[in-house]
Amino acid sequence: MTSTHTPSTRAEELDVPSGLPARVATPRPGDPRLARLSLNQRTTARWSLREAVDGCVAAGIGSIGVWREPVAEVGLDIAVRMIGDAGLRVSSLCRGGFFTAADPVARAAAHEDNITALDEAAALGCDTLVLVPGGLPEGDRDLAAARARAAEAVAALVPPALERGVRLGIEPMHPIFAADRGVISTLAQALDIAEQHPADAVGVVVDTFHVWWEPGVLAQIARAGDRIVSYQVCEWITPLPADSLLSRGMMGDGHIDFGALTRAVAAAGYTGDVEVEIFNADVWAAPGADVVATLARRYVEIVEPQL
């Protein structure tokens, strides 16, 4: 490696998890291109909330997508203060949902838990609760019925969401998860549900990993318009990692056309934060700061210019 005198050459920095030299310089704190970037906590899953907040500040990332479990670990009040003191926005709270149980008692419990999640989002100053619908109940093969229960559960959450000023973001999930995680499989299907409710109550999450393959996805993004409550980016890579839950890649390492999707999201009027949410064992095994540096580079290279 030669020493670097030009800031555009950063041969000393390696991308995670590819191990290849960085293709662009890491944007520094204060770089205006970072203005809308958000770190979803799951991308640095080994970091505590404290570490994630500090990592965002150190990297100049002004927004964080928070998960309920690490918030619960420190307690909601402390989490609110920690994030507030750091001056970070909370781009979304992950996650509510999981309301497809066939058992009415379990469904009622899920409803109550989602109301708690709405309270948490409001306390965090976060206007979006991400809803992961949930899968088929054990031994149950009636996907249409599970989808109908998901739609009913969303409807039941509309009044408490409006009361709290928090929007419900239905996250359509890649069909790889239709059985065990998310029965809403397309953006079109999520919008069919969302459009039954006021736009300030129910929207959709556009996650590139989940929707990139959907026939007509650009038209569906246009249809979504101001119902897009969150734009999440991560990559579809092949061969698919062995654990399908951890099969997401770093933007630029796979097959997704981030240009077309990002331009469509921008054209639909979305002006919110862009969350990087990557579930991947190799990413999780790397030092958090290296992960954040890579995603910031890839974001300014691939995503931000299209916004």
Add this chain to the structure above:
Amino acid sequence: MTSTHTPSTRAEELDVPSGLPARVATPRPGDPRLARLSLNQRTTARWSLREAVDGCVAAGIGSIGVWREPVAEVGLDIAVRMIGDAGLRVSSLCRGGFFTAADPVARAAAHEDNITALDEAAALGCDTLVLVPGGLPEGDRDLAAARARAAEAVAALVPPALERGVRLGIEPMHPIFAADRGVISTLAQALDIAEQHPADAVGVVVDTFHVWWEPGVLAQIARAGDRIVSYQVCEWITPLPADSLLSRGMMGDGHIDFGALTRAVAAAGYTGDVEVEIFNADVWAAPGADVVATLARRYVEIVEPQL
């Protein structure tokens, strides 16, 4: 295990790959419930064509879904004689397609190879060539363009298909394969292409593994009507096996509602064979005769009563 005196108890037989006792008796050759069952060769991937033909005859299965590679191993003429002497029908030839290359020379070669496949189907007395579209070219992120090339390639194959009396069966593939194997992701999308051509030239393959999650799939099956050229059954199981290409399960071991899908296929007017096509390392590791016995049991238990 107790000895069995009632034919409905077959505790000595174990299902593949679960290892659990068989739930129903194995149907014997001549059982009318086997009339439309077909063994797709890939389900017993370690068997040669000779072994697969003999395995079908021994189990009383009158139809076989043939792959080009094992046919090429013995030579087309010998394969035709082998299958004809055994009195088997060929329910489909797998597979043509793979025509999404960006390079025109590669696309032209794919077209020629598909014409050869049509010739092989005709020689085998098989009226259906299954088309697996192919994935994105290396480094290419333009899924819409790849889909358009697939549609063009189908159109170019219509005249040679009509000449040979072989129908092209577009196989929509689960979005898990959209990047690397099949860019046509839904039955709706396959029908949009097929409907541009005569029904005796272009149809669709309904494979439960690929389409079970599709929103509105029952309506799409009804829409397909006489364009259904092949009905293939296998299961979506969780957790998904590590190799996504080998992630298919034995009917009854997973999440698919075979009742609803099979009734819809029957109501659409499909009267052809029902192929069992399972790509799964555990199934492949088992003795072929045990695999065939299990699939025959599951077929008469779960699928055939719905036809």
